Amino acid sequence: MTVLCYHAVQPGWQAPMSMEPDMFASHMGWLARHRRVVPLETAVGSLDRHGRLPGRAVALTFDDGFRSVHQHALEVLTRHGLPVTVFLVAATLGEGGHDVDWVDRPPDSPLETLTVDEIHEMQSLGVSFQSHSLAHRDLTQLSYDECVRDLTSSRELLESVLDSHVRLLAYPRGRHTAAVRAAAEAAGYTHAFTLPEGREPFGPYALPRVGIYHDNSVSRLRMKSNRSYVPLRTSPMATRLGRALAGARHG
Ligand SMILES: [Zn+2]
Numbered sequence: 647m648t649v650l651c652y653h654a655v656q657p658g659w660q661a662p663m664s665m666e667p668d669m670f671a672s673h674m675g676w677l678a679r680h681r682r683v684v685p686l687e688t689a690v691g692s693l694d695r696h697g698r699l700p701g702r703a704v705a706l707t708f709d710d711g712f713r714s715v716h717q718h719a720l721e722v723l724t725r726h727g728l729p730v731t732v733f734l735v736a737a738t739l740g741e742g743g744h745d746v747d748w749v750d751r752p753p754d755s756p757l758e759t760l761t762v763d764e765i766h767e768m769q770s771l772g773v774s775f776q777s778h779s780l781a782h783r784d785l786t787q788l789s790y791d792e793c794v795r796d797l798t799s800s801r802e803l804l805e806s807v808l809d810s811h812v813r814l815l816a817y818p819r820g821r822h823t824a825a826v827r828a829a830a831e832a833a834g835y836t837h838a839f840t841l842p843e844g845r846e847p848f849g850p851y852a853l854p855r856v857g858i859y860h861d862n863s864v865s866r867l868r869m870k871s872n873r874s875y876v877p878l879r880t881s882p883m884a885t886r887l888g889r890a891l892a893g894a895r896h897g
Pocket of ligand 1: 709710778782818819
């Protein structure tokens, strides 16, 4: 089984990274009935060398910390008792905040991220928060030192807001190199997550997740939740789909 990656649950936003609330509720209902949803912190200790979880186990993650997760996902997650981890862009919580400037197809209205109060409320309900870097820059474009500084600042800022340890990282857009992986370790993380579209190096700093996107039905979720990642480049048609998705999605 696998680690799933969602982003926004925002009504009317047609981008691949957002899901309609009723479809999201269908996904969670299906997972609650058919899979054993485990906390990500538990999952990292159970992954095999292909990034798979044993049995029917699945872990749920959200990238970017959008406010729509509080508005349209939290209720259904708590109703089903599903553990979830949200990866936050730390600068959105820092002094002066940070606009959502990393989305390829933003909706008409400005995208909002979770407030500190909402995060604390979600923490009290059992939601776990971890790092999605400082400002959602492409880490592969930074020097090693810049990358260590970015990831260390993110961890420290989040730990002060959350009053708990931050040891897990999701790379922005899933992008990483050997230098980025080494920087993640140097910055104090124990594990980091990717979004592979093909064969990638695997290890504690390259743990694969499967992205779930706008038009993914429950049957597509069933197929994806059986994989450790979905290889998009295995057939000519899949290659075209992968290119279209890579161009359209944010990651
Ligand atoms: Zn992201």
